[in-house]
Amino acid sequence: MEESPRSGISSPEAKLGLKVEDLWDVQEPQLSPSEKLNSCFESIPVSAFPPAPSSQVIEINSDSSLDEAVQLLSKHKILSAPVRNVEAPEDASWIDRYIGIVEFAGIAVWLLHQSEAAAIRMMSGSATAGLVSRESAATISSVTLETPANAIAGTAIGPGSSGPEASASMEGSFFESLTSSDFYKNTKVGDILGSFRWAPFLALQTSDTFLTMLLLLSKYRMKSLPVVDLGEGKIENIITQSAVVHMLAECVGLHWFETWGARKLCELGLPVMKPNQLLKVHGDEPVLQAFKLMRAKRIGGIPVVEGNGRKVVGNISIRDVRFLLTAPEIYNDHRSITAKNFLTAIRKYLEEHQEDSPLLRGTITCRKDNTLEEVIRRLDTEKIHRIYVVDEDENLEGVITLRDIISKLVHEPHGYFGDFFYGVVPLPRNSSV
Template sequence: MAQEMVVRYSALSNCESYFERIQSTKKLPKPLQETLNHAFSRIPVSSFSGVPGGKVIEIPADTTIADAVKILSECKILSAPVTNPNAREDMSWRDRYLGIVDYSAIILWVLESAELAAAVLSAGSATAVGVGAGAVGAIGAMALGATGPVAVAGIAAAAVGAAVAGGVAVDKGIGKDAPTAADCLGDDFYKVLLQEEPFKSTTVELILKSYRWVPFLPVTQNNSMLCILLLLSKYRLRNVPVIESGKPGLKNYITQSAIVQGLERCRGRDWFDCIAARPISDLGLPFMSCHDVISIQSEELILEAFKKMRDNHIGGLPVVEGPRKRIVGNISIRDIRYLLLTPELFSNFRKLTVMDFIKIVVTLPEDVGRLAPPFTCRLESTLGSVINSLASKSVHRIYVVAGDEEVVGVITLRDVISCFIFEPPNYLINHFGFSAEEMLNESQL
């Protein structure tokens, strides 16, 4: 219990350290900062523009993974709030909403299922009961409710069944180890996997429990935009659901991107132009030093890139070459969806390098999607130019380069939002209570 308390304290203290560093490096006049804070605190959340179409897409927790993928694809969204299918309309949001699911969690689940199939196939038999729990991965047997060797064997058999249907001849033996087996999984393995039990019945709720990316912490329409800005910057949330007191359903879904695009539309107003004209160094940007920037070399495996993002809780990486880290590309956690949308990528995911991945994705049709090129700025660039790039290109980060395009820093949507505000003493607790702190702590574990 004591260790858990230390971890939880450390989670929020990291947010405090980040924000304190920002406030100590900003060179904005204090009266200007106080004026901005006061203005944002008087703007109600209800005044912020709604989501396209006017309706927030929600996914019931008992929805199968296959159906969830279909919903996300058809609606052209990367994430959605998850609802409790048993919730009544008179229930509070705490009982109605369970969290948020996105493509990233789903693809990681599929990849770990592939690892399980490969581990069993390497044994050369669909009835290999001796598969250790470690081969199942973070979700695997435990998340699916398996608790013993028999249950693991059942999942193993299902995984092998999917592999066989996907074109793998198990009985003839395809390899002596799991990596070799994984390389032989058929192009349609991931599709067949979603049609086999127990994977076919795996629901969004089970994945949600294993991949707690962010908490579900809504605000009401009467809350201030300062609350929204603090949650999306200091407290590291990527989106904030908006509810209407006493009514079921969400009224809005405000993201970091939407906020930065809103700031861009403020161009021409005195307060914005005053700050936007300043070089990024006046705002202390980039907050992260060149030694702290996490990157991926172009010849490394694409799986290593996604693993780095998952392990470090970050949304993207610069793709670099050489010891001086010259930027040649960009990989986002959102790009992991191409492993699901493009079977030829999935069938070779264990051998695919970052640069090979980029070269294949850029050739995909526009209706499937395209990788965003790396957007960069210089240390002498203005904050306004950075905001314009982030908003107009709909990207989540811009890399600061020097010399021959060498990465020396990164500026994220979170960083930009943080430039415009500070948190008054006990502001979060006064507006949300101590329960909000608990939920924010859980999101950082």
């Protein structure tokens, strides 16, 4: 006798999937699958979402140094963490207790400005070619998500020279000096926290719905969402895009999931971007160019290509900036760190330290005729945030991210958030909300 998909369900994520299944079964038959899923997720509170395996929320104090923040993020292999205001009283509400999010992306933009400011002074022969002042760090913290790429790219310093070129020529020595400097070790997380637009602490209440959560993680580009208990005034859980995709992977075999997940990527309009729209970096370009593009365009990773620009040889993600800060041996032999050298050095480092990482398993790809279920399984198994779509000749055709997956799960009902996001966080492209 064939085992029922409901048999043997044990994980919290799978049990949550069964709850969606029960809600799916009682939906009006005339509703479309999309409407059914929206209705199901609108009926489930975020308090039902399973906590992280460690059941521990990692927080960073506002008086922690950047060095301490990087070490903590690296140790727990996370991209961001809520910042706790050490000056807030013990009985403060969560609004006063947490003042933002510190993330690798934010630290990366700080580093880019530091690198280029130092490089410009160095190339112009300034006697003060060291690290910039604490006042400059305050200016850096005002950079927003809307900062255009050419504003980040640096200022010309002479004929044929630019900020990026100068910083590329001294990356290794710069990072070596930076990570050993008192400036880096003494600059506080609270000093570089940007505006609400730059690093929003956008929390969910336990009574908010899955639909709200999924829309924030997809359409509104949030990477993670703290869940707060109003009574306790503290963070109960942090829900990430990765955790949602893991939940979906645990629901394979359930009717509601199969109705949605059995469709091919091309049938769902994935990948969204055309090949000529995809941001990428060539293997011989400075690795900092990859981090600049990621921050300027608000993306978490970028493919490294060779040849005609369509052959993928690797992926650099924003989290990889940690290697420039915590593993100086990576750049000791590469004073000018190209994207290809960076990947080679990271792989060597991971092998020597016996660390498991998707970087050791080569470039992970799929085809347009793969199903959404196949891609979800691969993303979850490999613990990656994006997968590259290639054609039969292995030419790059696009990328599919965790956000893309979630965005195909739900849609925003008209007027769902009202004017909540006006002037708070950047609206998605083509959004009328």
